[in-house]
Amino acid sequence: MNHLILFAHPNPKSFNAAILETTVTSLEGKGHRVVVRDLYKLNFDPILKGTDFEVFQSGRKPADVEVEHDHIQKADVITMIYPIWWSGMPAILKGYIDRVFSYGFAYRYNDEGVPVGLLAGKNGLIINTQGNTTDYYDSIGMTGAVKLTTDTSIFGFCGIEPVDHLFFGAVPTVDDATRQGMLKTLRERLDQLF
Template sequence: MNHLILYAHPNPKSFNAAILDTTVSKLESKGHTVVVRDLYKMNFNPLLQGSDFELFQSGKKPADVEQEHGYIGSADVITLIYPIWWTGMPAILKGYIERVFCYGFAYQYSEEGFPVGLLTGKKGFIINTQGTPCELYDSTGMTEALKKTSDTGILAFCGLESVGHLFFGAVPTVDDSARQAMLKELKSTLTELF
């Protein structure tokens, strides 16, 4: 399978980086092809401009968006790896989605005005870290809200089949053995899914 990983964390020594390395290593060890788009390292421009709309409406695309469409088009699985900041994704990833998962490529509307996802036949998987313990997010409904906005509001909206969503909580305050257990869970999940 061809895997595309959209990665959004600015610190190359972060636990997210360990998650990325583990994911790439595990998938490649199983014979999968993996392409990583490290949005911070790429210095991806997340700002949706009026000029972007003008190009989209004329049937054209900005060059950087066109390039990302090529990666998405070749992928069987799209995995998003990012931290939860202020109960959402980093701005650079939100901007990527706004610019790249655009109308006419990732979705369109039917004559009745209902959205139609255009990325059907592809799978989506999300891996998140957060500073807050998972138990607190679970008890307040935040975990389900995050799933609703990302798994349903982005993946399913664009026609992707969501195959899983991992949340790793309290990452800054747990010890290394707890983080190693998280990576073990990640490896096990990747083995089961792919």
């Protein structure tokens, strides 16, 4: 199985980096092919420009977007790993989605104006870290809001089948043993899914 991981955290020593390493090791250990697109390391340009629209409308693609389209087309599973910042994803990942999950590639509208996902047949997994506890975010409705925004309104809209969405809460304040338990939970879930 071909896995594409979209990673969005600027600190290579972060817990998100440990999640990335655990995910790659687990998947490759089971014989899966894994490609990681570390958006910060790539210095991916997240700004959707007017010139991007002009290029898309002419039937071409900006060169950096074409590279990402190739990775997505080859993927059976698309995994996003990122922290929840201000109730959403880091700007670099949002910009990636704005530019790469483009009209005519990730979705289109049919003659009745109904959206059609063009990435059907692919699975999606999201792994998030949060500053507060998962129970707190559940209680204020943020967990549901994040899932609606990402699982339904991004993956589902583009035809990608969400297979799971993992939340690891209170990451900055828990001890290392708790974080190791989170990584164990991640490995177990990856084994169940793939």
